[in-house]
Amino acid sequence: MPSRRDTLKIAGLTAGAVALGGASRTGAHKGEHLHSESVPHKGHSYAPGQPGVDYKPVVTPDGSTLPFKVVGGVKVFHLTAEEVEHEFAPGLKAFCWGYNGQVHGPTIECVEGDKVRIYVTNKLVAPTTIHWHGVILNSGMDGVGGLNQRAIKPGETFVYEWTFVQHGTFMYHSHHDEMTQMAMGLMGMIVVHPRKRTEPMPDREFAMMLGTWAIRPGAKRPDPNVMSDFNVLTINAKTYPGTSPLVARTGQRVRFRIGNLSAMDHHPFHLHGYAFEEVMTDGGVIPKSARRPETTVLVPTGTTRTVELVAHNPGDWAMHCHMTHHVMTQMGHDIPNMVGVDPKDLDGQMASLLPHYMTMGHDGMGEMGIHVESGHMKVPENSLPMVGAQGPHDYITMGGMFTIFKVRDGITSFEDPGWYDDPLGMARPATEAELSRDGINPDTMHMPVNSHGSGTSYGSGHSGHSGPSGRGEWHKGGHDGH
Amino acid sequence: MKRLAAYMLSAVLLASCVNVPKDAGFSELAELTAPMLSAPAEWVGETISEQSANDRISALLSSPLTEASVAEITVLANKDLRATLYGLKAARGDYVDDASLPNPFITALFIDSPGESEEDCFGNLTKTDIPIGGSIGIGYEILDLLFFPRTLKAAKAEFNAAKYGSVRQFADYAYKARLAFYQAMAAKQMVGLAEQSYKATEASAYSAQALYDAGNIPMLNVNREKLFAAQMEAQLIQAKRHQKMAERRLAQAMGLHPEKAGSIKLEGRLRTPDRNELDPLPIQGVMDRNLELKHRGALIQAAGARMGLSDVMSFVGDVEGEFEVERHDGKYEYEAGIGFELPIFNFGQGKREANRARMEMMAQRYEAAMYSLNATSRILYDELSAARENVLLQRKKVLPLSNKVLQGMQLDYNAMQIGVFDLLAAKREQLAIGIAYIESVEDYWRTRAAYEYLLAGGSPEIAMTSAASMSAGQSASEGDH
């Protein structure tokens, strides 16, 4: 076992190369490193960071934080890899692999400079290892099976040991038979707080792991052999409506630490109602000068992205992967396109052959979840095909990698506050008076179709135009042809 | 001479008390065929009038056919079967004929000459007067009489052979009608499934057209579905063709006039075999009851009896006794004589050798038939056990599983994991399994009919099933779509 001094040496920390904070980073000069230090480490040691003192503990929605104890100045953790029957959302359970009885594993939370000793017990049927993704440590602790260590056989307990010489958002996952073991869920988040703050401490921090699974409706185990047709898309191993909302008080500084360990997918993660700033990757802090406002952050697989905002806009805000097939649960992709198909008397024709047949999809798939949830459309046991959830105003036709960021004025509890009742009003059917006031005829539609900018009206069978009155004359698009 | 007379007298007595069955053995036929028929044997024109038979046939045809009504109609309507009964009657006649003493041969000569004119040397005719006279002679084949008891024995054996042959034929017609019934039932059920399969492909094509109309798929896909539907329509036509043929065959087997073939009613479906295990094969009973063996046995007996005669005849040839009374010139003259063949050139050696060889041939054929029957019995028993096991397995496992699979596919369809085309393909697969099931039930009933026929004394033919056709039921699934 290498000594701590060796660890530091191997980590490439030379005296002259220590950069303080994120501010001094200008580029990868010879001998310089890019990971983020807020304090010097060479020749320094720090007392174990304390929650509530050195940091406000991160919230892992639908997950937990791994407890630790301090033994001789070292934070000691224990992870046990094992099979877990995990619920992705009510109605869908599967036998997955996780740590300490949960999927994914608990978040490991530390402070820069913490010395850690992590025991890993293997209670799986297969050998395993753990790799500490993004963490700067000595090679022998890196956890790649065969390369850095031998695999931990079932029944064995290994110990990993290092000092965090950086802060940031990292991840841990199996690095033995990754294809199988990560598909089964063996992963978790690591959050390391800076020893010294150079930026305001966030009030709320959320750790979120994005993942993809293949679980055939009716099956009870993820299929690691699937390469592209993932049908259960998760945030912290929960699929909507299984995902718990992220709650903040208006005015709070909020950080989302988002990791992605999907097998084959990157996720453009989008938040409604806000612009945010990407402040960190798993490589380190992004210099302020390089940050830009975003509404969607692309989280490629094998990376973390940390974004920050001040929650100035109360409401219920959708937060989801913007890939539309990633906000569907257990969708089949080999089905014919039924959109716009006139079912005519097909249902009648099928009645004698298949009494339970019903033409579906001809008006889209939005109604699907309602049919399933109401129970009149029987689906395989233990499945959530195309299911969303009932919202305050209607059925929410979203599933998969979808959750809700709930911002409320003056709350003290961060339990789910329920649905937001917007005092400023919401979209509703237009009244006749409004239509008349603004000269809107629902039966006509205006589209500029040629370079002369002239609008052509399309209506249902008759060519209407915008009306004779002086009210609501349409302004042509600002360009007037050539 | 005295002894000869006594012998002849006893032969006459024997002839007079031969017991030839008055109904030509019909009651025995009825008794022998009873276990093979699920209907009483009748002889239209003898035991039942033509009119009552026709009324009964019409009554039976007005309801859906069953094994029993098929047998009854066959008994009442089948002209071949009726012909068999006349064959039996003919055999009885032959027996009566053989069981009668041969008649003597009488020659009578009567002379009443007008006289003869004689021409003298001068050309004058002189009439000679000759008186009236005549002679009566009785000839008798003495050997016929001597060997009469033996002839009687042969005749009886020949009649028995004819009787068993008739019973066999009689039962065979009923058995073949039963087979035709199962075939027709199965063919009808097949049409039902073929219709559904066609419907399923038609619905597929219909869906494809709807998708095309919506702009969602190219015409190529529509045409593929339509092509498949057309193929299934062709299969339906084939199934209907088989049904029609099977019904006509059934009518034919029952002996109905072809015009009546259309009035056949078939309803319901072939039953599943009962749960009771098959009793062990009663091989000895099968051998004892077998009509073919009885027929062959009677033929050998007859041949044996005939051979005894033939042996003597071959050596002695004809022995003819003759007695003649002649009246001549008012006086009676008596003459008696015996004539026989003189065996100086042909001692009958060849004939006897041929007789022996023929007997041996028949004996060997009898043995061969026994072996063959024994083998047939075992094959049929095994076949029936296997056919029964197959149907029960299909019933207990294959059909319920295939239904579960289709239900699962319906759930998958509901869960949008598969589309309408896959769902319909799954339905067709289920129907294909249904077809395989009907094939297995038909196979079972045909085998069972053969086995029951065997137990009752029949000799059913076994069609060898090719290994390839045995596994045909497994190719239930159709092409990918």
Ligand SMILES: [Cu+2]
């Ligand atoms: Cu995504």
